[in-house]
Amino acid sequence: MSELLLDMQSLIGGYGGNDILKGASLTVAHNEIVVIVGPNGAGKSTLMKSAFGLVKIRQGAVVFQGESITNMRPDLVVRRGMSFVPQEKNVFPSLTVQENLEMGAYLRKDGGAARQMERIFEIFPRLKERRKQAAGSMSGGERQMVAMGRALMLDPKLILLDEPTAGLSPLFIEQTFERIVEINKLGIGVLMVEQNAKQALEIAHRGYVLAMGRNRFEDTGAGLLANREIAEMFLGG
Amino acid sequence: MDVTDLLQLAIYGVVLGSILTLGAIGVSLLFGILRFSNFAHGDIMTLGAYAAFAVVSILHTPVWLALPVGMIAGALVAVAADQLVYRRLRRTQPVILLISSFGMALIIRSLVQLIWGPQDRSFIKGIDMPMHFGDLMVSPQQLWILGGTIVIVIAVHLFLTRTRMGKAMRAMSDNMDLARVTGIDAEKVIIWTWALGGALAAAAGVFLALDTRLTPMMGWSALLPIFAAAILGGFGKPYGAIVGGMIIGVASEMSTAVLPPAYKPATAFAVMVIMLVVRPNGLLGARR
Amino acid sequence: MSIDLSGLASYGVFLLTLAAIYGVVSLALNVQWGMTGLFNIGIAGFYAIGAYCAAIVTTPPSPSHLGGLGLPFGVGLLVAMAVSGLVAFLVGLLTLKLREDYLAIATIGISEIIRLVLKNEDWIGNGVRGIAGIARPLSANPLVYLAVVLLVLAATYLAVERARKSPWGRVLRALRENELGAQAAGKNIYRFRMEAFVLGSMIMGLGGALYAHFIGFVSPEAFEPVFATFLVWVMLIAGGSGNNKGAVLGAFVIWLVWSGTELLTNQLPADYVTQGSALRVLLIGVLLQVILLRRPEGLLPEERPHVGASPASSAEAEDEA
Ligand SMILES: Nc1ncnc2c1ncn2[C@@H]1O[C@H](COP(=O)(O)OP(=O)(O)O)[C@@H](O)[C@H]1O
Numbered sequence: 111m112s113e114l115l116l117d118m119q120s121l122i123g124g125y126g127g128n129d130i131l132k133g134a135s136l137t138v139a140h141n142e143i144v145v146i147v148g149p150n151g152a153g154k155s156t157l158m159k160s161a162f163g164l165v166k167i168r169q170g171a172v173v174f175q176g177e178s179i180t181n182m183r184p185d186l187v188v189r190r191g192m193s194f195v196p197q198e199k200n201v202f203p204s205l206t207v208q209e210n211l212e213m214g215a216y217l218r219k220d221g222g223a224a225r226q227m228e229r230i231f232e233i234f235p236r237l238k239e240r241r242k243q244a245a246g247s248m249s250g251g252e253r254q255m256v257a258m259g260r261a262l263m264l265d266p267k268l269i270l271l272d273e274p275t276a277g278l279s280p281l282f283i284e285q286t287f288e289r290i291v292e293i294n295k296l297g298i299g300v301l302m303v304e305q306n307a308k309q310a311l312e313i314a315h316r317g318y319v320l321a322m323g324r325n326r327f328e329d330t331g332a333g334l335l336a337n338r339e340i341a342e343m344f345l346g347g
Numbered sequence: 348m349d350v351t352d353l354l355q356l357a358i359y360g361v362v363l364g365s366i367l368t369l370g371a372i373g374v375s376l377l378f379g380i381l382r383f384s385n386f387a388h389g390d391i392m393t394l395g396a397y398a399a400f401a402v403v404s405i406l407h408t409p410v411w412l413a414l415p416v417g418m419i420a421g422a423l424v425a426v427a428a429d430q431l432v433y434r435r436l437r438r439t440q441p442v443i444l445l446i447s448s449f450g451m452a453l454i455i456r457s458l459v460q461l462i463w464g465p466q467d468r469s470f471i472k473g474i475d476m477p478m479h480f481g482d483l484m485v486s487p488q489q490l491w492i493l494g495g496t497i498v499i500v501i502a503v504h505l506f507l508t509r510t511r512m513g514k515a516m517r518a519m520s521d522n523m524d525l526a527r528v529t530g531i532d533a534e535k536v537i538i539w540t541w542a543l544g545g546a547l548a549a550a551a552g553v554f555l556a557l558d559t560r561l562t563p564m565m566g567w568s569a570l571l572p573i574f575a576a577a578i579l580g581g582f583g584k585p586y587g588a589i590v591g592g593m594i595i596g597v598a599s600e601m602s603t604a605v606l607p608p609a610y611k612p613a614t615a616f617a618v619m620v621i622m623l624v625v626r627p628n629g630l631l632g633a634r635r
Numbered sequence: 636m637s638i639d640l641s642g643l644a645s646y647g648v649f650l651l652t653l654a655a656i657y658g659v660v661s662l663a664l665n666v667q668w669g670m671t672g673l674f675n676i677g678i679a680g681f682y683a684i685g686a687y688c689a690a691i692v693t694t695p696p697s698p699s700h701l702g703g704l705g706l707p708f709g710v711g712l713l714v715a716m717a718v719s720g721l722v723a724f725l726v727g728l729l730t731l732k733l734r735e736d737y738l739a740i741a742t743i744g745i746s747e748i749i750r751l752v753l754k755n756e757d758w759i760g761n762g763v764r765g766i767a768g769i770a771r772p773l774s775a776n777p778l779v780y781l782a783v784v785l786l787v788l789a790a791t792y793l794a795v796e797r798a799r800k801s802p803w804g805r806v807l808r809a810l811r812e813n814e815l816g817a818q819a820a821g822k823n824i825y826r827f828r829m830e831a832f833v834l835g836s837m838i839m840g841l842g843g844a845l846y847a848h849f850i851g852f853v854s855p856e857a858f859e860p861v862f863a864t865f866l867v868w869v870m871l872i873a874g875g876s877g878n879n880k881g882a883v884l885g886a887f888v889i890w891l892v893w894s895g896t897e898l899l900t901n902q903l904p905a906d907y908v909t910q911g912s913a914l915r916v917l918l919i920g921v922l923l924q925v926i927l928l929r930r931p932e933g934l935l936p937e938e939r940p941h942v943g944a945s946p947a948s949s950a951e952a953e954d955e956a
């Protein structure tokens with residue numbers, strides 16, 4: 111087993127005085143695709159936000175590449191090589207596609223932004239065609255591409271995707287999962303929350319089932335898919 | 348009242364509109380990012396105008412050379428107010444910031460009065476002859492104001508669309524949380540936004556003083572039409588502020604054709620209220 | 636040095652009377668801001684309406700302005716409250732459904748328009764020359780008037796405090812703290828906000844009327860409108876917004892501080908004396924920022940109701956509920 115990229119240890123925390131996470135733990139190794147599934151309101155989004163200092167962690171620790179990033183400012187987390195695509199409102203609507211990508215490289219000082227943008231255009235050719243268009247005027251699927259492209263601009267080690275296929279048509283869902291596999295092949299770890307659990311678990315190395323702010327099951331993607339109890343409870347039969 | 352008179356009023360309106368535009372862009376930018384209406388904006392205008400006035404009266408430079416000094420002064424005061432007070436209040440309710448900025452307005456105004464005295468001042472000594480175009484009159488100052496505004500607005504546009512910091516400001520205005528997880532240093536962008544807003548306010552103040560006179564109350568009196576312009580343009584949308592500024596400016600001047608000139612601010616207010624009732628998201632804000 | 640004891644006493648009465656009038660206005664602002672969260676920075680406008688109404692209603696007939704109707708003091712107060720309330724209702728109709736900063740801007744606008752109208756429409760209040768000869772009730776003796784003002788302050792306090800503790804006041808607080816929750820409970824937010832805005836403005840008008848009878852003269856520039864508004868805000872915040880005792884305490888404390896700064900600036904060299912008022916405004920402005928940064932809850936913080944308690948049993952409920 112390779113060294114861990116991300117290690118979230120028994121997190122307790124939430125918004126204001128209200129704890130949403132009640133001891134959730136999770137790990138992602140180098141080059142892994144890890145999927146979190148679970149019912150609405152389970153705290154999946156909250157767990158992701160907690161890795162970026164957007165949710166106050168009262169107890170537990172978040173360790174990224176051996177360094178504690180618990181409650182660290184978001185820009186400092188990003189600087190360390192972890193990117194985030196939030197569940198909704200994940201593009202800057204009044205900025206063009208190209209400007210969205212440029213913002214993704216805001217922290218980049220090495221002048222590699224232009225090269226990285228070309229690589230992203232290879233993964234998402236559609237974005238190249240539309241690069242002068244305002245992101246807010248694009249379809250849901252295209253916006254999701256912009257959001258992922260933006261998150262890849264710093265060449266992260268790990269990318270967190272919160273429901274990247276929500277609201278997309280079946281064709282787009284299929285394509286999005288293909289892109290995610292492609293991104294993973296570039297050597298980037300992927301941690302994603304998914305409602306289309308079956309398809310997501312098919313491409314995942316491992317998966318977690320989260321409920322009531324705690325992880326209930328953990329197994330390989332195939333293992334979770336094969337588990338009938340879980341399939342009935344969380345994967346819609 | 349014939350067509351010439353109305354055209355003449357329209358020209359005055361565009362000049363006033365230029366001044367309001369510069370103020371409203373700053374208000375709008377700040378609102379877009381901090382979600383807070385800065386009631387000290389008018390008094391930053393006043394301070395910028397007086398700072399430029401100090402340069403003109405001590406070094407005897409032309410006004411256009413003193414303008415950048417005034418703008419720097421406006422930027423510094425705006426950033427100082429933020430760093431000393433507003434920054435520490437940002438985590439509380441936004442309304443507390445409103446009260447604080449109201450207090451800041453009075454602090455700046457009384458400082459201006461302490462330094463430069465309560466009496467009126469003027470950039471121009473004597474009377475400059477207006478230029479005639481047919482039956483229409485334009486003073487050289489008004490041409491300077493118009494030209495200066497056009498240059499500054501273009502510069503702001505280039506800044507917002509071509510520079511990293513400008514794009515980051517637009518990004519923050521779109522979505523603060525996303526900007527932060529994108530890696531944008533929010534504090535730094537906020538400081539630059541204050542600097543830009545303060546500098547634009549100061550330019551507006553210098554132009555207002557060129558068009559009229561310097562008084563410690565000049566900026567506060569302009570605050571209402573500036574807010575009206577910003578609201579008309581859709582608060583938080585700097586480009587809308589240009590449209591809003593022009594509409595309020597022209598409407599205010601045109602109203603003097605039927606109402607006593609003293610009611611100009613009332614016209615701005617009336618336009619704003621109608622707007623708020625009919626289209627609360629601003630002229631450009633309704634389409635989404 | 637000729638400190639004349641009777642002079643000192645009459646200065647004291649003067650200070651106390653004005654402090655009490657400010658206390659009334661501070662209570663009014665507490666209804667709007669402290670209890671409801673409505674941001675009104677056009678206090679001076681409603682204050683001016685009250686002052687002019689009192690002048691017009693109670694002075695003897697005059698060709699130079701509207702009225703006077705020569706009616707008694709009490710009628711003047713009622714009219715002052717009614718007209719202020721009516722104007723507030725109109726402003727509220729247009730702005731209370733909008734965001735809070737729009738209300739704030741609208742209130743600046745309305746007070747500016749009121750000032751412009753009073754200044755330019757000579758027929759209403761004799762323009763910039765103003766209306767003089769507004770008599771005090773009962774007797775010209777300032778001590779008697781102080782008693783009247785204190786009586787009105789006490790009555791206002793009791794009324795506002797009663798409103799705060801009533802179910803109506805509880806709804807206001809609920810609306811302020813968690814608008815969505817209260818909306819879910821089926822409350823008509825707009826109506827409650829309107830009631831609080833109108834009530835607060837009526838009391839501001841009352842304060843203006845008391846002021847007119849005290850000074851005996853009103854004009855558009857008789858009180859610096861922006862500054863008067865600001866001072867009331869500092870009073871409420873220093874005293875403790877949401878707390879009626881705090882509102883009154885803040886008015887007295889800040890009024891004494893404000894008057895004290897005058898003694899201070901009077902010591903300045905003659906050249907600077909004209910600048911004294913600017914220096915005083917500066918001091919009060921800085922004081923506000925310090926309060927907001929160091930003690931935003933004020934001298935007497937708002938008494939929080941116990942969480943989760945029903946109105947009837949709140950007194951016994953536990954904090955940790
Ligand atoms: N910004 C917020 N403030 C307060 N509570 C929130 C916020 N966001 C989410 N919650 C609450 O946290 C819980 C978990 O939400 P979330 O993490 O979004 O769930 P999931 O992504 O698993 O559907 C829900 O009860 C939700 O109401």
Ligand SMILES: [Mg+2]
Nearest residue numbers: 154155156197
């Ligand atoms: Mg979610």
